[in-house]
Amino acid sequence: MEPFAWSRYTKKMHDLLRRPLSIGQFTNTPENMSLCSYEGGSKDEGNWYRLQILVDLTDGVIADVKYSFFGPTVLLVSLEAIARYIVRKNIRQALNVSVEVLDRTLRDQDAQPAFKERHGSYVLFALEGVSQALQKVSHVEVKDYSTPLEEPPVFTGQRMGENWLDLSHESRIKILEQAFEEHIRPFLAIDEGGVQILGIENHTEVKIAYSGNCTSCFSAIGSTLNGIQSLLQERVYSALKVVPDLDNLKLHQDAHH
Protein backbone atom coordinates (compact mmCIF):
# COMPACT_ATOMS: atom_id res chain seq x y z
CA MET A 1 0.00 0.00 0.00
CA GLU A 2 1.34 3.38 -0.98
CA PRO A 3 1.16 6.06 1.70
CA PHE A 4 -1.17 8.87 0.84
CA ALA A 5 -2.46 7.15 -2.28
CA TRP A 6 -5.34 9.59 -2.11
CA SER A 7 -3.17 12.40 -3.41
CA ARG A 8 -3.87 11.04 -6.90
CA TYR A 9 -7.59 10.38 -6.49
CA THR A 10 -10.10 12.13 -8.69
CA LYS A 11 -12.47 14.70 -7.27
CA LYS A 12 -15.31 12.21 -7.59
CA MET A 13 -13.38 9.65 -5.56
CA HIS A 14 -12.79 12.27 -2.88
CA ASP A 15 -16.50 13.05 -2.92
CA LEU A 16 -17.27 9.40 -2.20
CA LEU A 17 -14.75 9.31 0.62
CA ARG A 18 -16.02 12.48 2.22
CA ARG A 19 -19.67 11.53 2.07
CA PRO A 20 -20.00 7.77 2.23
CA LEU A 21 -23.73 7.06 2.17
CA SER A 22 -23.88 3.31 2.45
CA ILE A 23 -21.77 2.41 5.46
CA GLY A 24 -23.76 0.41 7.97
CA GLN A 25 -25.86 -2.71 8.10
CA PHE A 26 -29.49 -3.71 7.68
CA THR A 27 -31.14 -4.86 10.84
CA ASN A 28 -34.27 -6.32 9.26
CA THR A 29 -35.52 -7.46 5.88
CA PRO A 30 -38.74 -5.91 4.54
CA GLU A 31 -41.48 -8.08 3.11
CA ASN A 32 -40.91 -9.29 -0.46
CA MET A 33 -37.22 -8.50 -0.16
CA SER A 34 -34.19 -10.74 0.15
CA LEU A 35 -31.10 -9.71 2.11
CA CYS A 36 -28.04 -11.00 0.25
CA SER A 37 -24.81 -10.87 2.24
CA TYR A 38 -21.18 -11.61 1.62
CA GLU A 39 -18.16 -11.28 3.87
CA GLY A 40 -14.75 -11.22 2.24
CA GLY A 41 -11.09 -10.71 3.02
CA SER A 42 -9.42 -10.60 6.39
CA LYS A 43 -8.92 -7.93 8.99
CA ASP A 44 -5.41 -9.25 9.51
CA GLU A 45 -4.66 -8.46 5.90
CA GLY A 46 -6.25 -5.03 6.25
CA ASN A 47 -8.91 -5.66 3.62
CA TRP A 48 -12.09 -7.01 5.13
CA TYR A 49 -15.69 -6.11 4.27
CA ARG A 50 -19.26 -7.27 4.71
CA LEU A 51 -21.61 -6.38 1.86
CA GLN A 52 -25.39 -6.50 2.21
CA ILE A 53 -27.63 -6.13 -0.84
CA LEU A 54 -31.37 -5.78 -0.44
CA VAL A 55 -33.15 -7.23 -3.50
CA ASP A 56 -36.82 -6.73 -4.36
CA LEU A 57 -38.07 -10.24 -5.12
CA THR A 58 -40.97 -8.96 -7.21
CA ASP A 59 -38.84 -7.49 -9.99
CA GLY A 60 -35.21 -8.40 -9.27
CA VAL A 61 -34.22 -4.80 -8.64
CA ILE A 62 -31.69 -3.85 -5.96
CA ALA A 63 -33.42 -1.67 -3.43
CA ASP A 64 -30.51 -0.73 -1.22
CA VAL A 65 -26.90 -1.61 -0.33
CA LYS A 66 -24.95 -1.39 2.92
CA TYR A 67 -21.43 -2.36 3.86
CA SER A 68 -19.05 -2.55 6.81
CA PHE A 69 -15.34 -2.69 6.20
CA PHE A 70 -11.78 -2.48 7.49
CA GLY A 71 -9.38 -1.29 4.87
CA PRO A 72 -7.68 1.66 3.20
CA THR A 73 -9.35 4.48 1.30
CA VAL A 74 -9.35 2.61 -1.99
CA LEU A 75 -11.50 -0.14 -0.49
CA LEU A 76 -14.00 2.42 0.77
CA VAL A 77 -14.06 4.10 -2.65
CA SER A 78 -14.64 0.74 -4.34
CA LEU A 79 -17.46 -0.32 -2.01
CA GLU A 80 -19.15 3.06 -2.06
CA ALA A 81 -18.93 3.33 -5.85
CA ILE A 82 -20.43 -0.14 -6.21
CA ALA A 83 -23.18 0.58 -3.71
CA ARG A 84 -24.21 3.77 -5.45
CA TYR A 85 -24.02 2.25 -8.91
CA ILE A 86 -26.00 -0.93 -8.38
CA VAL A 87 -28.88 0.56 -6.40
CA ARG A 88 -31.96 0.56 -8.66
CA LYS A 89 -30.19 -1.69 -11.16
CA ASN A 90 -31.49 -5.20 -11.56
CA ILE A 91 -29.50 -8.14 -10.29
CA ARG A 92 -28.26 -9.14 -13.75
CA GLN A 93 -26.97 -5.65 -14.41
CA ALA A 94 -25.30 -5.63 -11.01
CA LEU A 95 -23.54 -8.89 -11.77
CA ASN A 96 -22.07 -7.43 -14.95
CA VAL A 97 -20.66 -4.28 -13.43
CA SER A 98 -16.98 -4.13 -14.28
CA VAL A 99 -13.93 -2.22 -13.05
CA GLU A 100 -14.08 -0.21 -16.26
CA VAL A 101 -17.69 0.85 -15.69
CA LEU A 102 -16.97 1.96 -12.13
CA ASP A 103 -13.86 3.72 -13.33
CA ARG A 104 -15.93 5.64 -15.90
CA THR A 105 -18.26 6.85 -13.19
CA LEU A 106 -15.36 8.18 -11.13
CA ARG A 107 -13.36 10.04 -13.77
CA ASP A 108 -12.93 13.77 -13.74
CA GLN A 109 -11.57 13.78 -17.26
CA ASP A 110 -12.53 11.36 -19.99
CA ALA A 111 -9.02 10.39 -20.94
CA GLN A 112 -7.65 9.79 -17.47
CA PRO A 113 -8.64 6.61 -15.64
CA ALA A 114 -9.77 7.16 -12.07
CA PHE A 115 -8.32 3.94 -10.73
CA LYS A 116 -4.58 3.47 -10.93
CA GLU A 117 -3.28 0.04 -11.81
CA ARG A 118 -2.63 -0.94 -8.22
CA HIS A 119 -6.25 -0.16 -7.30
CA GLY A 120 -7.63 -2.80 -9.64
CA SER A 121 -7.27 -5.66 -7.20
CA TYR A 122 -9.27 -3.81 -4.55
CA VAL A 123 -12.08 -3.02 -6.98
CA LEU A 124 -12.22 -6.62 -8.19
CA PHE A 125 -12.15 -7.79 -4.58
CA ALA A 126 -15.18 -5.61 -3.82
CA LEU A 127 -17.00 -6.66 -7.01
CA GLU A 128 -16.50 -10.28 -6.00
CA GLY A 129 -18.79 -9.53 -3.07
CA VAL A 130 -21.58 -8.49 -5.42
CA SER A 131 -21.46 -11.72 -7.41
CA GLN A 132 -21.16 -13.86 -4.29
CA ALA A 133 -23.96 -12.11 -2.44
CA LEU A 134 -26.37 -12.19 -5.39
CA GLN A 135 -26.02 -15.93 -5.86
CA LYS A 136 -28.75 -16.23 -3.27
CA VAL A 137 -31.25 -14.59 -5.65
CA SER A 138 -30.00 -15.99 -8.94
CA HIS A 139 -33.40 -17.66 -9.44
CA VAL A 140 -35.31 -14.38 -9.23
CA GLU A 141 -36.88 -13.30 -12.50
CA VAL A 142 -35.84 -9.86 -13.60
CA LYS A 143 -38.71 -7.69 -14.76
CA ASP A 144 -36.97 -4.38 -15.01
CA TYR A 145 -35.89 -3.04 -18.38
CA SER A 146 -34.20 0.16 -17.36
CA THR A 147 -31.20 1.22 -19.39
CA PRO A 148 -27.80 0.76 -17.80
CA LEU A 149 -26.68 4.00 -19.48
CA GLU A 150 -26.09 6.83 -17.12
CA GLU A 151 -27.61 10.23 -17.63
CA PRO A 152 -24.92 12.14 -19.51
CA PRO A 153 -23.43 14.84 -17.32
CA VAL A 154 -23.63 18.41 -18.48
CA PHE A 155 -20.51 18.54 -20.55
CA THR A 156 -18.68 21.83 -20.60
CA GLY A 157 -15.59 20.80 -22.55
CA GLN A 158 -15.10 20.82 -26.28
CA ARG A 159 -17.21 18.24 -28.09
CA MET A 160 -15.32 15.55 -29.94
CA GLY A 161 -16.93 16.54 -33.26
CA GLU A 162 -17.11 20.28 -32.84
CA ASN A 163 -16.53 20.89 -36.56
CA TRP A 164 -18.63 17.87 -37.54
CA LEU A 165 -19.90 19.15 -40.88
CA ASP A 166 -16.37 19.85 -42.09
CA LEU A 167 -15.08 16.39 -41.26
CA SER A 168 -14.63 13.52 -43.69
CA HIS A 169 -16.81 10.44 -43.37
CA GLU A 170 -13.85 8.44 -42.05
CA SER A 171 -13.11 11.02 -39.40
CA ARG A 172 -16.74 11.08 -38.27
CA ILE A 173 -16.84 7.29 -37.97
CA LYS A 174 -13.58 7.34 -36.02
CA ILE A 175 -14.95 9.89 -33.56
CA LEU A 176 -18.18 7.96 -33.15
CA GLU A 177 -16.31 4.71 -32.56
CA GLN A 178 -14.30 6.39 -29.83
CA ALA A 179 -17.43 7.76 -28.18
CA PHE A 180 -19.18 4.39 -28.32
CA GLU A 181 -16.14 2.61 -26.96
CA GLU A 182 -15.70 5.00 -24.06
CA HIS A 183 -19.21 5.98 -23.07
CA ILE A 184 -21.70 3.47 -24.39
CA ARG A 185 -20.43 -0.07 -24.92
CA PRO A 186 -19.03 -0.65 -21.39
CA PHE A 187 -22.44 0.20 -19.98
CA LEU A 188 -24.47 -1.86 -22.45
CA ALA A 189 -22.17 -4.75 -21.57
CA ILE A 190 -23.71 -4.65 -18.10
CA ASP A 191 -26.86 -5.98 -19.80
CA GLU A 192 -24.77 -8.36 -21.89
CA GLY A 193 -25.64 -6.22 -24.86
CA GLY A 194 -23.69 -4.42 -27.53
CA VAL A 195 -23.99 -1.95 -30.37
CA GLN A 196 -22.29 -1.39 -33.72
CA ILE A 197 -22.21 1.64 -35.98
CA LEU A 198 -23.63 0.85 -39.40
CA GLY A 199 -23.02 4.22 -40.98
CA ILE A 200 -23.94 7.91 -41.18
CA GLU A 201 -26.68 9.24 -43.39
CA ASN A 202 -27.54 12.85 -44.21
CA HIS A 203 -24.44 13.93 -42.25
CA THR A 204 -26.11 13.62 -38.83
CA GLU A 205 -28.10 10.38 -38.74
CA VAL A 206 -26.10 7.66 -37.05
CA LYS A 207 -27.38 4.20 -37.93
CA ILE A 208 -26.73 1.55 -35.33
CA ALA A 209 -27.37 -2.14 -34.85
CA TYR A 210 -27.83 -3.68 -31.44
CA SER A 211 -26.39 -7.04 -30.50
CA GLY A 212 -26.65 -9.46 -27.59
CA ASN A 213 -29.40 -8.85 -25.06
CA CYS A 214 -30.05 -5.38 -26.45
CA THR A 215 -31.80 -6.95 -29.46
CA SER A 216 -34.54 -8.27 -27.20
CA CYS A 217 -34.79 -5.33 -24.81
CA PHE A 218 -37.60 -2.83 -25.12
CA SER A 219 -35.39 -0.04 -23.90
CA ALA A 220 -33.37 -0.48 -27.12
CA ILE A 221 -35.98 1.67 -28.81
CA GLY A 222 -36.77 3.67 -25.69
CA SER A 223 -34.57 4.80 -22.85
CA THR A 224 -31.36 3.16 -24.12
CA LEU A 225 -31.81 4.72 -27.55
CA ASN A 226 -32.50 8.10 -25.97
CA GLY A 227 -29.48 7.62 -23.74
CA ILE A 228 -27.17 6.89 -26.67
CA GLN A 229 -28.48 9.89 -28.59
CA SER A 230 -28.15 12.20 -25.61
CA LEU A 231 -24.60 11.02 -25.01
CA LEU A 232 -23.60 11.59 -28.64
CA GLN A 233 -25.22 15.01 -28.68
CA GLU A 234 -23.48 15.92 -25.46
CA ARG A 235 -20.09 14.48 -26.31
CA VAL A 236 -19.81 14.60 -30.11
CA TYR A 237 -22.15 16.92 -32.01
CA SER A 238 -25.40 18.46 -30.82
CA ALA A 239 -27.41 17.76 -33.99
CA LEU A 240 -26.79 14.02 -34.14
CA LYS A 241 -29.71 11.61 -34.27
CA VAL A 242 -29.50 7.90 -33.67
CA VAL A 243 -31.49 5.50 -35.83
CA PRO A 244 -31.54 1.82 -34.85
CA ASP A 245 -31.72 -0.98 -37.38
CA LEU A 246 -35.09 -2.45 -36.50
CA ASP A 247 -34.57 -5.57 -38.56
CA ASN A 248 -32.30 -7.21 -36.01
CA LEU A 249 -34.49 -6.49 -33.01
CA LYS A 250 -36.42 -9.39 -31.51
CA LEU A 251 -38.86 -7.62 -29.28
CA HIS A 252 -41.61 -9.75 -27.81
CA GLN A 253 -44.02 -8.98 -25.05
CA ASP A 254 -42.43 -11.52 -22.72
CA ALA A 255 -38.87 -10.68 -23.62
CA HIS A 256 -36.48 -9.89 -20.83
CA HIS A 257 -32.77 -9.76 -20.38
Place this chain on the structure above:
Amino acid sequence: MLNLDRFEDLHLKTPWVPKQLVDRAQKGVEDVQNLLQNKNFKLEVFSSDTEAFTQFLFSLVQEKALYEGKNQILFPDNLRAPFKAILREFEAFGIILQNIPLNENGQLDSDLLKNFLYPTTMLLIVEPIDLSTGVIQPIESIKGAVGENIHLHLILKGECGLAKGLDLLADSMQVDQAQFVPKDLGLKGSSDPDLICAVASTLFDKLQNSVERGMHLSYLRRFFERNLEAMGAKIFFKEQKRESGTLVFGFLDLHAELLAYYLHIKGVFVSIGGGARPLLQQHLTRMGFEDYEAAMAVHVRLNEQIQESDLLKVLDRIQEILEMVKITARRG
Protein backbone atom coordinates in the same frame (compact mmCIF):
# COMPACT_ATOMS: atom_id res chain seq x y z
CA MET B 1 27.16 3.70 34.64
CA LEU B 2 28.53 5.99 32.01
CA ASN B 3 31.43 8.20 32.90
CA LEU B 4 30.85 11.78 31.80
CA ASP B 5 34.46 12.60 32.56
CA ARG B 6 35.33 10.77 29.40
CA PHE B 7 33.92 13.44 27.13
CA GLU B 8 36.58 14.34 24.71
CA ASP B 9 37.06 16.77 21.95
CA LEU B 10 34.64 17.09 19.16
CA HIS B 11 35.47 19.76 16.68
CA LEU B 12 33.47 21.87 14.33
CA LYS B 13 34.33 21.32 10.71
CA THR B 14 32.48 23.34 8.12
CA PRO B 15 33.88 22.91 4.63
CA TRP B 16 31.20 24.83 2.74
CA VAL B 17 28.23 25.47 4.95
CA PRO B 18 27.08 29.16 4.86
CA LYS B 19 28.62 31.31 7.56
CA GLN B 20 25.37 32.13 9.29
CA LEU B 21 24.71 28.44 9.74
CA VAL B 22 28.21 27.91 11.01
CA ASP B 23 27.64 30.69 13.51
CA ARG B 24 24.43 29.10 14.63
CA ALA B 25 26.05 25.72 14.92
CA GLN B 26 28.89 27.22 16.95
CA LYS B 27 26.40 28.87 19.22
CA GLY B 28 24.76 25.51 19.55
CA VAL B 29 28.07 24.00 20.50
CA GLU B 30 28.43 26.56 23.25
CA ASP B 31 25.01 25.63 24.53
CA VAL B 32 25.94 21.98 24.48
CA GLN B 33 29.12 22.77 26.34
CA ASN B 34 27.13 24.54 29.02
CA LEU B 35 24.70 21.70 29.16
CA LEU B 36 27.48 19.19 29.61
CA GLN B 37 29.13 21.15 32.39
CA ASN B 38 31.75 22.66 30.12
CA LYS B 39 33.31 19.37 29.26
CA ASN B 40 35.63 19.90 26.34
CA PHE B 41 34.30 18.52 23.11
CA LYS B 42 34.09 19.29 19.42
CA LEU B 43 31.37 18.99 16.89
CA GLU B 44 31.80 18.13 13.24
CA VAL B 45 29.36 19.47 10.69
CA PHE B 46 28.74 17.84 7.35
CA SER B 47 26.60 18.91 4.46
CA SER B 48 24.16 16.13 5.26
CA ASP B 49 23.64 13.43 7.85
CA THR B 50 24.04 10.77 5.21
CA GLU B 51 27.34 12.23 4.10
CA ALA B 52 28.54 12.19 7.68
CA PHE B 53 27.39 8.63 8.00
CA THR B 54 29.15 7.60 4.80
CA GLN B 55 32.40 9.20 5.89
CA PHE B 56 32.14 7.51 9.23
CA LEU B 57 31.57 4.12 7.65
CA PHE B 58 34.47 4.49 5.27
CA SER B 59 36.86 5.20 8.05
CA LEU B 60 35.53 2.47 10.29
CA VAL B 61 35.42 -0.20 7.60
CA GLN B 62 38.93 0.70 6.62
CA GLU B 63 40.12 0.21 10.16
CA LYS B 64 38.09 -2.79 11.19
CA ALA B 65 37.95 -4.71 7.93
CA LEU B 66 41.42 -4.14 6.58
CA TYR B 67 43.36 -4.26 9.82
CA GLU B 68 41.20 -6.43 12.09
CA GLY B 69 39.48 -8.71 9.56
CA LYS B 70 35.99 -7.88 10.78
CA ASN B 71 33.15 -7.76 8.29
CA GLN B 72 29.75 -7.74 10.01
CA ILE B 73 27.60 -4.65 10.64
CA LEU B 74 24.45 -4.86 12.77
CA PHE B 75 21.50 -2.51 12.89
CA PRO B 76 17.99 -2.76 14.30
CA ASP B 77 14.80 -2.49 12.28
CA ASN B 78 14.18 1.15 13.07
CA LEU B 79 17.22 2.39 11.16
CA ARG B 80 15.93 4.78 8.52
CA ALA B 81 16.06 3.96 4.84
CA PRO B 82 18.79 6.44 3.79
CA PHE B 83 21.20 4.91 6.27
CA LYS B 84 20.31 1.41 5.20
CA ALA B 85 20.89 2.41 1.59
CA ILE B 86 24.39 3.61 2.44
CA LEU B 87 25.12 0.40 4.31
CA ARG B 88 24.07 -1.66 1.32
CA GLU B 89 26.75 0.06 -0.72
CA PHE B 90 29.29 -1.65 1.50
CA GLU B 91 27.98 -5.12 0.74
CA ALA B 92 29.87 -4.96 -2.53
CA PHE B 93 33.09 -4.81 -0.52
CA GLY B 94 32.29 -7.98 1.40
CA ILE B 95 30.61 -6.38 4.37
CA ILE B 96 27.82 -8.53 5.80
CA LEU B 97 24.77 -6.64 7.02
CA GLN B 98 22.52 -8.05 9.72
CA ASN B 99 19.12 -6.61 10.50
CA ILE B 100 17.92 -7.17 14.09
CA PRO B 101 14.19 -7.13 14.88
CA LEU B 102 12.89 -4.96 17.69
CA ASN B 103 10.81 -6.59 20.40
CA GLU B 104 7.14 -5.89 21.08
CA ASN B 105 8.15 -3.01 23.33
CA GLY B 106 9.71 -1.37 20.31
CA GLN B 107 13.21 -1.84 21.73
CA LEU B 108 16.39 -3.57 20.73
CA ASP B 109 16.56 -6.34 23.29
CA SER B 110 20.09 -6.73 24.62
CA ASP B 111 19.66 -10.48 25.23
CA LEU B 112 18.48 -10.96 21.66
CA LEU B 113 21.30 -8.75 20.45
CA LYS B 114 23.88 -11.10 21.97
CA ASN B 115 22.70 -13.83 19.58
CA PHE B 116 23.81 -11.71 16.67
CA LEU B 117 27.29 -10.88 17.95
CA TYR B 118 30.24 -12.67 16.41
CA PRO B 119 34.01 -12.18 16.54
CA THR B 120 33.63 -10.70 13.07
CA THR B 121 31.13 -8.06 14.19
CA MET B 122 32.65 -4.61 13.75
CA LEU B 123 29.79 -2.23 14.32
CA LEU B 124 26.29 -1.81 15.76
CA ILE B 125 24.37 1.23 14.55
CA VAL B 126 21.46 2.42 16.66
CA GLU B 127 19.01 5.27 16.37
CA PRO B 128 18.48 6.00 20.07
CA ILE B 129 14.91 7.12 19.50
CA ASP B 130 12.68 5.27 17.11
CA LEU B 131 11.25 8.17 15.16
CA SER B 132 8.23 6.10 14.15
CA THR B 133 7.14 5.11 17.64
CA GLY B 134 8.98 7.50 19.95
CA VAL B 135 10.36 4.56 21.92
CA ILE B 136 13.76 5.24 23.47
CA GLN B 137 16.28 2.48 23.03
CA PRO B 138 18.00 1.12 26.17
CA ILE B 139 21.39 2.45 25.13
CA GLU B 140 23.23 1.52 28.28
CA SER B 141 22.16 -2.14 28.22
CA ILE B 142 22.89 -2.25 24.50
CA LYS B 143 26.32 -0.85 25.18
CA GLY B 144 26.77 -3.46 27.88
CA ALA B 145 25.81 -6.25 25.48
CA VAL B 146 28.19 -5.25 22.70
CA GLY B 147 31.14 -4.76 25.03
CA GLU B 148 34.37 -2.98 24.21
CA ASN B 149 35.36 -4.70 21.01
CA ILE B 150 32.39 -3.77 18.92
CA HIS B 151 31.88 -0.19 17.92
CA LEU B 152 28.52 1.27 18.92
CA HIS B 153 27.46 4.17 16.73
CA LEU B 154 24.45 6.27 17.65
CA ILE B 155 22.68 8.46 15.14
CA LEU B 156 21.56 11.39 17.18
CA LYS B 157 20.02 13.66 14.59
CA GLY B 158 16.62 14.80 15.58
CA GLU B 159 16.78 13.82 19.19
CA CYS B 160 19.22 16.58 20.07
CA GLY B 161 16.79 19.20 18.91
CA LEU B 162 14.38 18.44 21.69
CA ALA B 163 16.68 19.07 24.61
CA LYS B 164 16.79 22.37 26.42
CA GLY B 165 19.78 24.46 25.50
CA LEU B 166 20.08 22.84 22.11
CA ASP B 167 17.50 24.85 20.27
CA LEU B 168 20.00 26.69 18.11
CA LEU B 169 21.83 23.54 17.39
CA ALA B 170 18.57 21.90 16.51
CA ASP B 171 17.72 24.72 14.15
CA SER B 172 21.02 24.48 12.40
CA MET B 173 20.65 20.76 12.24
CA GLN B 174 17.31 21.07 10.56
CA VAL B 175 18.63 23.51 8.03
CA ASP B 176 21.93 22.02 7.08
CA GLN B 177 21.35 18.59 8.59
CA ALA B 178 24.53 18.55 10.56
CA GLN B 179 24.77 15.99 13.31
CA PHE B 180 26.88 14.86 16.19
CA VAL B 181 29.71 12.73 14.98
CA PRO B 182 32.86 11.56 16.72
CA LYS B 183 35.81 13.89 16.73
CA ASP B 184 38.05 11.87 14.46
CA LEU B 185 35.33 10.73 12.17
CA GLY B 186 36.98 11.76 8.95
CA LEU B 187 39.84 9.28 9.20
CA LYS B 188 39.56 6.71 11.92
CA GLY B 189 36.03 6.48 13.20
CA SER B 190 35.10 6.97 16.80
CA SER B 191 37.65 5.80 19.30
CA ASP B 192 35.28 6.04 22.22
CA PRO B 193 31.74 4.73 21.98
CA ASP B 194 31.12 5.68 25.59
CA LEU B 195 31.41 9.27 24.59
CA ILE B 196 28.54 8.93 22.18
CA CYS B 197 26.53 6.92 24.69
CA ALA B 198 27.03 9.56 27.30
CA VAL B 199 25.88 12.34 25.01
CA ALA B 200 22.80 10.36 24.13
CA SER B 201 21.97 9.47 27.70
CA THR B 202 22.44 13.01 28.88
CA LEU B 203 20.17 14.32 26.19
CA PHE B 204 17.53 11.72 26.88
CA ASP B 205 17.69 12.51 30.54
CA LYS B 206 17.22 16.19 29.79
CA LEU B 207 14.42 15.39 27.44
CA GLN B 208 12.49 13.10 29.73
CA ASN B 209 12.97 14.60 33.13
CA SER B 210 14.39 18.06 33.05
CA VAL B 211 13.41 19.95 30.00
CA GLU B 212 10.50 22.27 30.42
CA ARG B 213 9.39 21.77 26.90
CA GLY B 214 9.66 18.03 27.19
CA MET B 215 7.51 18.13 30.29
CA HIS B 216 4.94 20.25 28.49
CA LEU B 217 4.83 17.78 25.62
CA SER B 218 4.61 14.86 28.00
CA TYR B 219 1.65 16.49 29.69
CA LEU B 220 -0.08 17.15 26.38
CA ARG B 221 0.50 13.60 25.30
CA ARG B 222 -0.95 12.18 28.49
CA PHE B 223 -3.97 14.44 28.08
CA PHE B 224 -4.42 13.41 24.44
CA GLU B 225 -3.90 9.73 25.11
CA ARG B 226 -6.36 9.66 28.03
CA ASN B 227 -9.04 11.18 25.85
CA LEU B 228 -8.25 8.90 22.93
CA GLU B 229 -8.53 5.89 25.20
CA ALA B 230 -11.89 7.11 26.43
CA MET B 231 -13.01 7.10 22.79
CA GLY B 232 -11.87 3.51 22.41
CA ALA B 233 -8.42 4.00 20.92
CA LYS B 234 -5.52 1.67 21.44
CA ILE B 235 -2.37 3.49 22.52
CA PHE B 236 0.80 1.74 21.40
CA PHE B 237 3.90 1.62 23.62
CA LYS B 238 2.01 3.34 26.39
CA GLU B 239 4.15 1.75 29.09
CA GLN B 240 7.46 2.41 27.37
CA LYS B 241 9.87 5.24 27.89
CA ARG B 242 9.17 7.42 24.90
CA GLU B 243 10.27 10.67 23.38
CA SER B 244 7.86 13.23 24.78
CA GLY B 245 5.95 14.44 21.76
CA THR B 246 5.42 11.21 19.86
CA LEU B 247 2.52 8.84 20.10
CA VAL B 248 1.09 5.99 18.08
CA PHE B 249 -2.59 5.13 18.28
CA GLY B 250 -5.39 3.53 16.35
CA PHE B 251 -9.03 2.49 16.48
CA LEU B 252 -10.39 -0.98 16.05
CA ASP B 253 -12.10 -1.33 12.66
CA LEU B 254 -10.62 1.90 11.32
CA HIS B 255 -7.70 1.39 8.95
CA ALA B 256 -4.74 3.69 9.49
CA GLU B 257 -4.68 5.02 5.95
CA LEU B 258 -8.36 5.92 6.11
CA LEU B 259 -8.01 7.61 9.50
CA ALA B 260 -5.00 9.52 8.17
CA TYR B 261 -7.03 10.62 5.15
CA TYR B 262 -9.92 11.94 7.19
CA LEU B 263 -7.63 13.72 9.62
CA HIS B 264 -5.69 15.28 6.75
CA ILE B 265 -8.79 16.73 5.14
CA LYS B 266 -9.70 18.13 8.54
CA GLY B 267 -6.29 19.78 8.83
CA VAL B 268 -4.65 17.34 11.24
CA PHE B 269 -1.41 15.77 10.09
CA VAL B 270 -0.72 12.19 11.09
CA SER B 271 1.64 9.74 9.49
CA ILE B 272 1.54 6.07 8.57
CA GLY B 273 5.25 6.00 7.84
CA GLY B 274 6.91 5.54 4.51
CA GLY B 275 9.65 7.55 2.87
CA ALA B 276 12.78 7.51 4.98
CA ARG B 277 10.96 5.74 7.76
CA PRO B 278 9.47 2.27 7.41
CA LEU B 279 5.75 1.95 6.89
CA LEU B 280 4.36 1.95 10.41
CA GLN B 281 2.24 -1.13 9.71
CA GLN B 282 5.25 -3.16 8.61
CA HIS B 283 7.34 -1.77 11.42
CA LEU B 284 4.86 -2.88 14.08
CA THR B 285 4.26 -6.24 12.46
CA ARG B 286 7.95 -7.00 12.56
CA MET B 287 7.96 -6.20 16.27
CA GLY B 288 5.35 -8.90 16.77
CA PHE B 289 2.10 -6.97 16.77
CA GLU B 290 -0.91 -8.63 15.19
CA ASP B 291 -1.39 -7.56 11.57
CA TYR B 292 -4.81 -6.19 12.39
CA GLU B 293 -3.48 -4.00 15.18
CA ALA B 294 -0.57 -2.81 13.08
CA ALA B 295 -2.89 -1.86 10.22
CA MET B 296 -4.80 0.63 12.35
CA ALA B 297 -1.80 2.51 13.81
CA VAL B 298 -1.03 6.14 13.01
CA HIS B 299 1.88 8.22 14.24
CA VAL B 300 1.45 11.70 15.67
CA ARG B 301 4.11 14.21 16.62
CA LEU B 302 3.07 16.96 18.99
CA ASN B 303 4.98 20.21 19.01
CA GLU B 304 5.40 22.84 21.64
CA GLN B 305 2.99 25.25 19.95
CA ILE B 306 0.09 22.91 20.57
CA GLN B 307 -2.26 23.68 23.44
CA GLU B 308 -4.92 21.63 25.15
CA SER B 309 -7.61 23.47 23.26
CA ASP B 310 -6.04 22.38 19.96
CA LEU B 311 -6.07 18.78 21.08
CA LEU B 312 -9.71 19.04 22.09
CA LYS B 313 -10.51 20.19 18.55
CA VAL B 314 -8.60 17.24 17.16
CA LEU B 315 -10.52 14.91 19.45
CA ASP B 316 -13.80 16.41 18.20
CA ARG B 317 -12.72 15.76 14.65
CA ILE B 318 -11.79 12.19 15.44
CA GLN B 319 -15.23 11.73 16.99
CA GLU B 320 -16.81 13.06 13.78
CA ILE B 321 -14.78 10.55 11.78
CA LEU B 322 -15.80 7.66 14.00
CA GLU B 323 -19.43 8.65 13.57
CA MET B 324 -19.09 9.01 9.81
CA VAL B 325 -17.65 5.54 9.37
CA LYS B 326 -20.09 4.27 11.99
CA ILE B 327 -17.54 2.89 14.38
CA THR B 328 -18.94 2.67 17.84
CA ALA B 329 -16.42 3.80 20.39
CA ARG B 330 -15.36 0.88 22.49
CA ARG B 331 -12.62 0.09 24.86
CA GLY B 332 -9.65 -1.59 23.26
